[in-house]
Amino acid sequence: MLKAKNRLGLVFFPAFDWAISPTHPEREERLLYTQDQLREEGVFDIEGIVELKPDIATDEDVMRSHFCFPDVRSVITESHMISAGGAIRAARAVLDGEVDRAFALVRPPGHHAMKCVHGNRGFCNINNEAIMLEYIREHYGKRRIAIVDTDCHHGDGTQDIFWHDPDVLFISIHQDGRTLYPGSGHLRELGGPNAKGRTINIPLPPNTSEDGFIYTIDNMVMPILDHFKPEIIINSAGQDNHYTDPITNMNFTAHGYALLNEKLNPHIAVLEGGYSIQGALPYVNLGIVLAMAGLDYSHVKEPDYDINYSPQENEVTEYIKKLKDPVLDNYFNPKPDIDRAPVGQFTLRHKNIYYDTDGIQESQKEQIMTCKDCRGLLVIESTASIHPVCVGIEIPVDGCKRCQSEGYKIYEKAVKSKEYISVQLTDRVKKVYKRVKDPNY
Amino acid sequence: MLLGIDVGGTHTDAVLIGENGIESTFKAKTDTRNLLHTVTTALKEVTSGIDVKKIKNINLSTTLSTNAIIENKLEKTALFISSGPGIDPANFRIGENTYIINGSINHRGSEVLKLDSPSIEKSMNACIKDNIKVFAAVTKFSTRNSIHESSIAASAEGQADFITQGHTLSSQLSFPRRAATAYYNSAVWRIYSNFLTAIMESLKSMGIEAPVNILKADGGTMPAEVSKNLPVESILSGPAASIMGIVALNKITEDAVILDIGGTTTDIAIFASGAPLMEREGISLEGIPTLVRSLQNRSIGIGGDSAITVVNGEVRTGPERKGPCAAEGGEHPTLVDALNFKGITNHQNKEKSIEQIKLLAEKNKLKPEILADKAIAFSVKKINDEIELLVSQINQKPVYTIHDMIQGKKIIPKKIYIIGGPAAALAVIMKDKIEIVVPENYNVANAIGAALARTTFETELFSDTGKEKMVIPNLGIEEKVSRRYSLSEAENDIIAHTRKYLEKSGYKDKDLKIDIVESSSFRMIDDYYASGNDIRVKCQIRPGVVMNLHK
Known part of the structure; x- marks a missing residue:
């Protein structure tokens, strides 16, 4: 056997x-x-x-x-x-x-x-x-x-x-x-x-x-x-x-x-x-x-x-x-980014993504915080050909106090602004995963 | 009247059942060296004073094949295997005469590499020299295309008294199981056929002309004539006989647990909505997986004769047996003695039980009451843990569709049915958690199950409409079909072919219900073009009893 x-x-x-x-x-x-x-x-x-x-x-x-x-x-x-x-x-x-x-x-x-x-x-x-x-x-x-x-x-x-x-x-x-x-x-x-x-x-x-x-x-x-x-x-x-x-x-x-x-x-x-x-x-x-x-x-x-x-x-x-x-x-010996933002600021990146199977076109504005205490807060605003703009905020797994409080601030502001049809918050530190959706959408 | 005989490892039970229930029963120790004598004695005793012409059917459950395999009383058998790419076939050698032949059939049933005829011839000559008379031929994916098995069989003709071709045993996939099953089928063939012939002769001499069926591990029967070609199907039928006995003695409609408490082991089976569960693939014998269909049954080392031991202050029962219980003259206290001590049972010599429990307690500086309580509690816990494990394993059984994943039913046992020696006693102890039922006549449930079991059968159809081909491997059917062959045509075909086969093979059971249990059709696409359908239909005659004995 x-x-x-x-x-x-x-x-x-x-x-x-x-x-x-x-x-x-x-x-x-x-x-x-x-x-x-x-x-x-x-x-x-x-x-x-x-x-x-x-x-x-x-x-x-x-x-x-x-x-x-x-x-x-x-x-x-x-x-x-x-x-x-x-x-x-x-x-x-x-x-x-x-x-x-x-x-x-x-x-x-x-x-x-x-x-x-x-x-x-x-x-x-x-x-x-x-x-x-x-x-x-x-x-x-x-x-x-x-x-x-x-x-x-x-x-x-x-x-x-x-x-x-x-x-x-x-x-x-x-x-x-x-x-x-x-x-x-x-x-x-x-x-x-x-x-x-x-x-x-x-x-x-x-x-x-x-x-x-x-x-x-x-x-x-x-x-x-x-x-x-x-x-x-x-x-x-x-x-x-x-x-x-x-x-x-x-x-x-x-x-x-x-x-x-x-x-x-x-x-x-x-x-x-x-x-x-x-x-x-x-x-x-x-x-x-x-x-x-x-x-x-x-x-x-x-x-x-x-x-x-x-x-x-x-x-x-x-x-x-x-x-x-x-x-x-x-x-x-990776080459560092020349356009990396200074500490406490976001590095910005624009991306366009095509979903070949579903025929969706998405465009993103991605921001990552340069932080000396953690890997940095991530915020992505995303607009797709099938929905108006949405936003996701992620406090990383080792998120520092500052990135945490900044993350919640951005989240609350995004919800209050009513500019987004969907706002997702991912807080890996406190293991909180929540979302506010536009009730009219 | 219906006659059932269950030849077990230690006891042989027989029962005769008429329209109004049990007419007579018989129980004796099994003479393992002379099973024929055991069977004929049981036949004579259970029918004594009865007009044997009234017997309409005989069902026999026997350990003959099982014992032959376990005790290695096997005839020298040549196993020819051919496997193609995959796991090295040398891993599947059994016995001393396995011949590995080059050749290959793929998963679609297409021949990839022709069988190496010169090497078959050479191997066959070696068999002739060794005077080997029984053969088994097993090739990979033979259930999709049996051509290689047939040609090996053809080259053994003349030399072989008997040859098993793997695809005739089952339509199920599993090359290693097929090889083991075919090997055992051939290796027990002669001893089994001789036994069966002898039984037939004794029946004749007793004036009994009723048809004889052989019990299988799946809780069903096959005609004696069919069993001559499939002796391996008679292995491990004992536990199934007991389970079918429970089915006849009780009206079970819910999820339930069946416990058969024996001398050294307890067998556990699970029912889903009143129907016994099957093993997914087939039963294992001596740790070797086979294609022999079986009711699911788990055995653990706790029984009435399980020895009580104290290890580092912990009281345990089983798994070892150190002779019979003290109440029956043994020298070491067992579970039965603990039950006797507590006054739960009154088995044979109760004083001896008390004496031995006290002795063991004293030796370990325990109060005798505590020793007995702990020994019983240990046994009950062991059994309960095993039930829980088995149920969770069944509920964790893999499924392959989203539908089954989302809709799949979970088993939650509502009752426990207990049979076997200490059944009534353990029922008293276990009853606080769940409803316990101890059926009447529980001590001959096995023979009742044997007497009343119906025929079971399973087969599978496989069609590749692109190749215009349909096969039902274990019925030996291969037909040309149209490219538009449909799933419903396949379902009709398999039922029609199964009925025809059963009638031809001497299955006497009337109103057999053939159920389609699996049915699928996959569109096959080659390079973006439809190339036909892959159709698979499986049908079954499920286990059941011809009459119920409950009120």
């Missing part, structure tokens, strides 16, 4: 009754064949592997990570709360010591959901990893956490949420944004003025293969992680780097994904994208499960591997080698 070296919790929630639309890649059938493969392999019978039922996330869980406009219930469906709840369940299992490692195979995904949410972008409404991470910080007192996003698309949502957070290291490995949605994730994006070098982007060229990914992990990701010394490592585990994926151009494999997870050794993995639901997902998921459980995965191989997989071209290898120095520099 097989016995897992690491006790592994699997939160498997395929949402067989939910789709974005009937022919959308994010549809009912997506995890059906993965379930078939895992059941036929007898994975759930392996000693040390347990299947866990997801929690259902609460509004408060969501508000801890997001400004939802006009409110949480308007931007989510039950499926999103179960998917985020699945990630929370995985985290609970690890942090309560029920298991050593956990993998949340849940859908819909979340890594394109940003700090402000008006609807769906890139198949995502709310960010499962971010909600899980903040749940861990609030309930288990952990502080330093790393998220390594191995989805083929840049994890722009997760990057946006932790942009100003010096305690969260976010590393995204993805197909270069010049060649793929969402178009971001360039080397120069390395975190907000108070968290420089805590966002690391590794844009890989199309056709990166097993060698390139493993090189990236060994020579860029691991040295940074070893230095940052996170208490928890999370893999935002997209599977669309696979050579059979219909909407990307990479050349990765099930065996490669398994090896990557063995090296990264994440405490928790959360499924993100991956839409080659027959040719890749059953094998990639099996590989990740076995690797996380510390079991042999050498026999996990796609049926068409010998026919359709080809090793990496030299040109690609050379290109990736050249990425190493700038990537390490971004972490170890």
Whole structure:
């Protein structure tokens, strides 16, 4: 009988009754064949592997990570709360010591959901990893956490949420944004003025293969992680780097994904994208499960591997080698912002965000306080093509007295002004999450 | 009249039930070395003075296959497995004659790699040299496409007295379970067939012509003729017999707990809205998971003969047994002795119980009353904790749709039904928390359950309309269907095929109710174009009893 070296919790929630639309890649059938493969392999019978039922996330869980406009219930469906709840369940299992490692195979995904949410972008409404991470910080007192996003698309949502957070290291490995949605994730994006070098982007060229990914992990990701010394490592585990994926151009494999997870050794993995639901997902998921459980995965191989997989071209290898120095520099010697505001003042940033799935255009005025005692108060005014202006105010987890009182002042003023249809206050210090909505809207 | 026999590990019970209820019962120790003798004695005793022509049906629950496996009295069996990509198939070797053959079928049922015929031939020659006569063939995803199992079976023809093909056992996925189940099925086949033939002959000699059915772990029966090809389905049927006995003896409509308190163990089962719950995948035997369907049943090491011990001042009961209770001449006090001491029971030699409880108390500087109280309280707590754990596990069972996640029903037990030796005594102690029921005739509930259990059956249809194919693996059906084949056609087909199969195979049960328990159709999309539907329909004949004995 097989016995897992690491006790592994699997939160498997395929949402067989939910789709974005009937022919959308994010549809009912997506995890059906993965379930078939895992059941036929007898994975759930392996000693040390347990299947866990997801929690259902609460509004408060969501508000801890997001400004939802006009409110949480308007931007989510039950499926999103179960998917985020699945990630929370995985985290609970690890942090309560029920298991050593956990993998949340849940859908819909979340890594394109940003700090402000008006609807769906890139198949995502709310960010499962971010909600899980903040749940861990609030309930288990952990502080330093790393998220390594191995989805083929840049994890722009997760990057946006932790942009100003010096305690969260976010590393995204993805197909270069010049060649793929969402178009971001360039080397120069390395975190907000108070968290420089805590966002690391590794844009890989199309056709990166097993060698390139493993090189990236060994020579860029691991040295940074070893230095940052996170208490928890999370893999935002997209599977669309696979050579059979219909909407990307990479050349990765099930065996490669398994090896990557063995090296990264994440405490928790959360499924993100991956839409080659027959040719890749059953094998990639099996590989990740076995690797996380510390079991042999050498026999996990796609049926068409010998026919359709080809090793990496030299040109690609050379290109990736050249990425190493700038990537390490971004972490170890990040360039400070020249336009950072002096202490006690806000640094201002204007952003425009397009929600491709729902066709919403949002424009934001974001202000982050430069503070010598905490990471700084955050205020975002957001106007979307579907609503008038809303505002979110966040007192950070280590918020100082001044940022706290300033935050409440801005909140009360915003409510009194009646200029906003929705005002959200997130006070991470006192764990207060509240909102005032325009009753006429 | 209906006859039920339950051959258990220690006792064999028989009961004859007529229109007005129980006509006669019989109980004796099981002679584990001669089960045939045990069965024939029970048959003779329970029918003595009765016109055997009036017997309309015989149901038999036997530990024969279970014992053969546990005691490793298995025939040398060659297991041929072929797995394709995934977990290394070498992990699923059983016995000394497992042959791993190259070949691969994927999750869609498409052949990816042809079976390596030369290597089958070579392995088969080795079997011939070893004089192996029984075989099992199991390939990954054979429930989607059984072609590789069939060709292994074909190459064993001539040499094999019996061969099990994995897909005939169950339509369920799980290659390791299929391999273990097929192996055991072949390995007990000869000993089981011989036993069954001998039973049939004794029945004939006694003038009994009623049809014989064999009890299964899912609380249902299969015709003796069917069981010859599926002997593994007869394992671990004892607990199910008891549970079905409770069903016949009580009108259960609520969420409930069933406790069967034996000598060394207590079996716990859970009912949801009056129906017993099934194991999700299948029962495990000696820690090895199988595809044998089973009622859910949890066993813990607390029973009437569980020894009372004092460890660092803490009074415990079980899990070990140090011989029978003092009241029956044992030398170490047990739970039954504590109950005797407290005057809750009056079992056999009560003085001996008191004497041994006092002795153990003295040795540990405890008052005897306190020792007895604590031993009983410990047992009750152990049982209650286990019930709580089991219920919470059932309520935490994973689900796969948003509907089930939001609407899913939670089980909250309203009553506990207790059977077995110390049932009445424990009922007195446990009753302050929840309503306790001790049914009449609880000491032969197992045989009653055996006598009255109905047929059960389960199968699953799988169709890929893009390939114009429909299969029902364990019925051996593979048909061409149109690309427009629908879910409702699939539902009709599976019921029609199941009825046809049951009639053909000698299932005598009238008015069988076949329920569709799962039914789904997924639109398959390849490169943004619809490529057909993935249709899956599962049907079941649920466990039940042919008549009720409650008022």
